[in-house]
Amino acid sequence: MAMDEKDRILLTILEDDSNLPVRNLAEMADLSEEEVAARIRILEEQGVIRKYRAMVDWEKAGEPEVAAIIELKVSPERDFGYDKIAERIARFSQVRSLRLISGVYDLQVMVVGRNIHEITSFVAEQIAPMDHIRETATILIMKTYKENGHTFFERGGGDRLPISL
Amino acid sequence: MRDFVAAQARAIPPSGIRKFFDLVQDREDIVSLGVGEPDFATPWNICEAAIYSIEQGSTSYTANRGMPALCREIARYLDDRFSILYSPETEIMVTSGVSEAFDVAIRTVVDPGDEVIVAEPSFVAYSPCVMLAGGTPVPVQCRGEDEFRLTADALSEAVTPKTKAVVINFPNNPTGGVMRDADYRAIAEVIVDHDLLLISDEIYAELTYEGSHTSAVTVDDLRERTITLNGFSKAYAMTGWRIGFLCAPKEICDAAMKIHQYVMMCAPAMAQVAAIEALRRGSRERDAMVREYCIRRNLFVRGLNRIGLPCHMPKGAFYAFPSVAETGLSDLEFAERLLTEQGVAVVPGRAFGTSAGGYLRCAYAVSRENLRVGLDRMEAFLTGL
Known part of the structure; x- marks a missing residue:
């Protein structure tokens, strides 16, 4: 099956947080929950989604690396x-x-x-x-300053005005 | 002492959005859906290019029209993305944001007494700029049942013998409405029949979610009678850099150049360098930001409909424009009470034109988390009515 923008939206969301309930995914992709479940199943079967895993801070877990x-x-x-x-x-x-x-x-x-x-x-x-x-x-x-696209320091953003023209 | 403020300066109204600013300023814990700008910082490669240029001492005036390299990149970009052709030497001018581009465009074409049709709901700066040029802004309404497109019928009704130009902005602030090819063809007939000029502010072009953006000048009849405005603020998260551009047939562009040269000299040099980098290597991050806006739009607009604020799914920009008609409150009452009772800032529709009363502008260029908090609070507010 050819990928479309809805698939890529799902992947973008899941890549950042694979733990989101289907209900939330459906809202964010503007799909029904059934459609989301079906699409994810296909993405898994095709190996587009290869694995779901936790990002662990082993130092906090008492086993620094x-x-x-x-x-x-x-x-x-x-x-x-x-x-x-x-x-x-x-x-x-x-x-x-x-x-x-x-x-x-x-x-x-x-x-x-x-x-x-x-x-x-x-x-x-x-x-x-x-x-x-x-x-x-x-x-x-x-x-380590950056890993897997995540920086380990904050870039100070300027304060946005709460209202603009 | 005399009152030194000129009649014209006194006549233009303060921004309706700004009025709300005072209410928000002193409060903590506000979820602001009032901000018409990206919440992302400018992508780093763009910042880096500008920083390096400053380190290298590139801090002087540039050509009035803009750096030739930037004009060439803009021409290439417009062709690649929207299939529109403008000559980088004679038909493109780099400005300090679209705000300056719009002001210059109006002053280039409006004589005192001319009428300029402004498609409403609209961004708040258009009509005041027309007034400052001695023209008369004439609002024409884009309606919810038309998904906020400008129709040929509405446009023809507003035309008088004094009409000189028509101002449109699609994807639209504040409605999120877009125009497709057929919509432009329909209004093109009216514009050509009455020999009018079109000013098309396409600053939200990249923020088009279903399909791709259609530029007004892809309609052949409009090419010779259109001023196209665009810039970097929304697509590349560069609002603070103040960098945009104006495209028009040579004669109009040359006239606009004279005004720009006297009032601005040139757009900021470092912002021009940043813009070149944005066009050369910014598309990946641009597209990632656009996808994130799309996710937020889906999340937020479905949420609005779920909690009982009917809202069409906007096809562009980053604004949702729900109706409050069913709540029994006016847009102003709704916005004020929502702010004081639940700490959510939205802008009442009437700030964008008389026909936009009964609607709210909610900018969803905020984090998904804040959108959820905003929705929860709006739901609590509606339940308490």
């Missing part, structure tokens, strides 16, 4: 290129994201752990010794 970006130089394998080694690395739960990149390094890995020691030992003992890995560079993340 540290993260680092690991850049890897990799010798590509005949017939497989970077895919096989990338899939191997991606299996680790410590790896939050993994990308093939252009430039000096080949793979960029975001690794999380409870402390720096966990991360460095993970890199030294699990990643660096793998076949085809030629070089690693570990970059500690010191402060």
